[in-house]
Amino acid sequence: MATKRQVERKLRELIKRLEESGSGVRSSLAGALPESRIIEVAVSDLGVSYWTELADGAMSSLHEGVPDQHEIRIRVSSDDLEVPLLGLRRRAGQDRRELQRPAPPAQTGMKRPAGGRLNP
Numbered sequence: 001m002a003t004k005r006q007v008e009r010k011l012r013e014l015i016k017r018l019e020e021s022g023s024g025v026r027s028s029l030a031g032a033l034p035e036s037r038i039i040e041v042a043v044s045d046l047g048v049s050y051w052t053e054l055a056d057g058a059m060s061s062l063h064e065g066v067p068d069q070h071e072i073r074i075r076v077s078s079d080d081l082e083v084p085l086l087g088l089r090r091r092a093g094q095d096r097r098e099l100q101r102p103a104p105p106a107q108t109g110m111k112r113p114a115g116g117r118l119n120p
Contacts, residue, residue, distance in 0.1 A: 002078035004046055008062065010081055011041060011050055015059045026057030040070040045077045 002010075018026070036055040043049070051067040053060040 001045055002081070004043075004048060004078075007043055007046065007048075007078050007081055008050070008064075011052075011062050015052060015062060018057075018059055028057070029054075030057035037071040038067050038069060039072045039074065040067055041081070042073065042075045043078050043081065044075055045079075 018029075033054060036053055038051055038053055039059070040049055040051045048064065049066045051063050051065070051070065054072075
C-alpha cells in the first residue's frame, strides 16, 4: 500500500503534468468540459479524499478532504493510483514491489512495420 504522502505527491505530479502540457491539450480539455468541474479522488484503502477544480483546461491546487459538492468522483486504491503515473503495469494478484516497466516491442515478439502499427 502506498502512503498518504506518496499519493499526494502523485496527485500533485498529475496536476503539474497537465499544467506543463501544451496549450493545445488544455484548450481541447477546456472545449470538452467548458464549465468548471470539481473532481474528487477518494483513496479507499487510506480512507482519505482529495479534490481539485478543473476550469479552462487547468486544475487548481490539490485540497485534502471531501468537497461540498463534486461533479466527478474517482475511487481508487493507493497502489492503483501510483501504478499508472509511474508508467508501470501490474498483473492481477501482483504485488506493487514486483512491478516492471513494459518491455520494448522488440523484446515482446511484436514487429513494427513501416506504418508504425504493432502486429503480433
